[in-house]
Amino acid sequence: MILSIESSCDDSSIAITNIETKELIYHKKISQEAEHSVYGGVVPELAARLHIEALPKILEECKSYFKDLKAIAVTNAPGLSVTLTEGVMMAKALAITLNLPLIAVNHLKGHIYSLFIQKDELLPCTVLLVSGGHTQIIEVEDLENMKIVGQTSDDSFGESFDKVSKMLGLGYPGGPVVQEKALKGNNEAYDFPIPLRQSPAIEFSYSGLKNAVRVAILKEEENGKLDEQTIANICASFQKTAVDHILMKLKKYFKLLPPKKVAIVGGASANIYLRENILKLSKEFNSELILAPLEFCSDNAAMIGRVAIEQYKSNDFVSFKDIDVKARLKEF
Ligand code: KG4
Ligand code: ZN
Numbered sequence: 503m504i505l506s507i508e509s510s511c512d513d514s515s516i517a518i519t520n521i522e523t524k525e526l527i528y529h530k531k532i533s534q535e536a537e538h539s540v541y542g543g544v545v546p547e548l549a550a551r552l553h554i555e556a557l558p559k560i561l562e563e564c565k566s567y568f569k570d571l572k573a574i575a576v577t578n579a580p581g582l583s584v585t586l587t588e589g590v591m592m593a594k595a596l597a598i599t600l601n602l603p604l605i606a607v608n609h610l611k612g613h614i615y616s617l618f619i620q621k622d623e624l625l626p627c628t629v630l631l632v633s634g635g636h637t638q639i640i641e642v643e644d645l646e647n648m649k650i651v652g653q654t655s656d657d658s659f660g661e662s663f664d665k666v667s668k669m670l671g672l673g674y675p676g677g678p679v680v681q682e683k684a685l686k687g688n689n690e691a692y693d694f695p696i697p698l699r700q701s702p703a704i705e706f707s708y709s710g711l712k713n714a715v716r717v718a719i720l721k722e723e724e725n726g727k728l729d730e731q732t733i734a735n736i737c738a739s740f741q742k743t744a745v746d747h748i749l750m751k752l753k754k755y756f757k758l759l760p761p762k763k764v765a766i767v768g769g770a771s772a773n774i775y776l777r778e779n780i781l782k783l784s785k786e787f788n789s790e791l792i793l794a795p796l797e798f799c800s801d802n803a804a805m806i807g808r809v810a811i812e813q814y815k816s817n818d819f820v821s822f823k824d825i826d827v828k829a830r831l832k833e834f
Contacts, residue, residue, distance in 0.1 A: 503527060503570045504814060505596065506807035507557065509589030510581025510609045511634065512544045513800065514556035518567050519807035521814055524620050528564060529804045532556040535675060542668035544634075546582045553588040561592070568600060573819070575605040575810030577612065579828035580635065586827040594822045603819040605810045608834065609801075613767040614642055615812075616794040616805035624792055628761035630752065630780070633768035634660040634675070637706045637748075639755060640834075645812045648834040652704035652755060659744060660770035662708040666715050666740050670733055677770055680737045684775070687731070687738030692718055694743040696750060704755045706747065715740050745776050749783060756787045765792040769800040 508515040508531075515531035534552045538544045576593035578586060597604040614629055629640045637659045639652040657665070660677055667676025672683070694714045697707045718736060722728045764784045766777065777793065784791040798804055813819075 503567060504573045504575050504605070504807055504810045505564060505567070505571050506575040506607070506803045506810050507589040507593050508577050508609075508612070508801055508803040508806050509553045509557065509585050510577045511585060511801055512538055512549050512552075513802065514553045514560065515801065515803035516557070516560045516564060517803035517807040518564060518571075519804070519811060521572060521811050524618075524622075524808070524811060526620055526804050526807070528567065529802070530560045530563065531802050532560065539673040541674070543664060543674050544582070546584050549582060550584040550588055553585055557588060557592050571600060571602055573603045573605050573810065573814050574600070575607050575806055575813070576825075577609045577806050578606040578825055579608060580831045581609055581829065583827055583829045586829075590825060590827055594825065597822050604822050604825060605813045605818065606820045606825050607806045607809045607813070608831065609806075610636065610638075610831070611645060611648070611809050611834065612805040614640070614648070614765075615645075615808040616767055616798040616802070617765050617792050619794070619798055619804050619808050624763060627763040627765050627792065628759075628789075630748070630764070630766045630771070631768045632659040632748070632766065632770035632773075632776070634658060634664065634770070636768065637708075639704065639752070645809065650833070652706065652751065654706040654708060657708035657712060658770075659706070659708065659748065660768070662712050662744055663741075663770065665712050666737070669716055669719050670736065672733075675769075677773060680741060681773055681775065683734045683737035684741045685734075685738075687734030687736070689738035689742040691735035692739035694718075694739055696743055697747045699750065702754070704751055706751060708744070708747075711740070711743055711747070741773075741775055745773070745779055748776065749779055752780070752783060756783070756789075760787050761789045763790045763792060765794075767794055767799070772796050772799040
């Protein structure tokens with residue numbers, strides 16, 4: 503079995519996965535959403551402090567599996583340096599104490615392999631990764647061959663939901679609450695401009711849309727009209743525009759290179775409006791849509807364990823002296 507640790511942002515999580523059967527033997531995650539919500543976003547130092555409390559608590563429950571472990575895996579990039587460090591320190595300590603090899607896992611590969619938890623890989627596949635930090639289209643051949651073919655030049659899809667939520671005083675994370683409010687709103691109430699509509703580039707941008715929403719909120723506030731229904735209308739119109747932007751760019755890309763399989767991963771792939779519309783788009787292009795179960799869309803250690811199985815089988819280990827933490831990664 504492999505014990506895997508995830509602490510790249512605001513979720514402390516540990517999983518235990520069977521290497522041969524890929525079965526998820528144990529999985530637990532403690533989220534810090536409530537603690538960060540008052541600040542309208544993740545506060546890195548607070549997140550690190552909360553990992554220090556949560557990770558050992560979860561580890562305590564895994565002790566009975568220690569004798570069966572063959573390796574320790576941990577997310578080392580990308581993410582918040584101070585929170586990644588907490589997971590990596592725990593992984594190093596475990597590897598040294600239990601005399602086990604260490605596996606360093608790329609968090610984004612983890613999101614991609616969330617599609618294959620307790621399953622074999624279904625590759626190659628065109629993947630849309632939408633999270634709090636990333637909006638990317640990735641051509642995935644296998645674990646070692648992943649190519650980013652389009653990404654955002656500023657904010658990410660998930661982040662734009664967080665910012666709209668913050669502007670409306672709805673707390674963090676913004677995705678679920680904005681999606682909820684949008685259900686009661688009219689998505690045509692505001693005519694927000696779809697970003698990069700005329701540009702042929704396979705590229706995303708959310709800063710302009712965020713600004714358009716900010717201006718609309720200020721205007722409604724000035725007129726004393728920022729009531730429940732107006733908030734719902736803003737959320738619905740914003741969500742539609744944010745998703746339409748992705749759909750337009752994906753359609754452009756699929757016309758150039760029709761995909762056999764399409765997948766959506768990352769925390770924001772839980773968005774129902776996005777899922778429904780990508781399903782329609784994939785049908786239009788006769789491609790199969792693969793989705794991860796909702797519980798594995800946001801950050802978790804099960805996906806890190808799933809990648810670690812592949813790395814274990816190809817002897818992709820790192821020495822505890824060499825493992826480093828990287829906040830950003832340009833390539834896979
Ligand atoms: O993958 P994830 O858990 O963490 C990162 O690696 O960033 O993604 C978290 C992001 C947050 O920005 C959150 O607001 C967004 O995913 N998110 C959503 C939804 N659920 C979570 N965005 C839109 N709609 C949702 N239903
Ligand atoms: Zn993530």
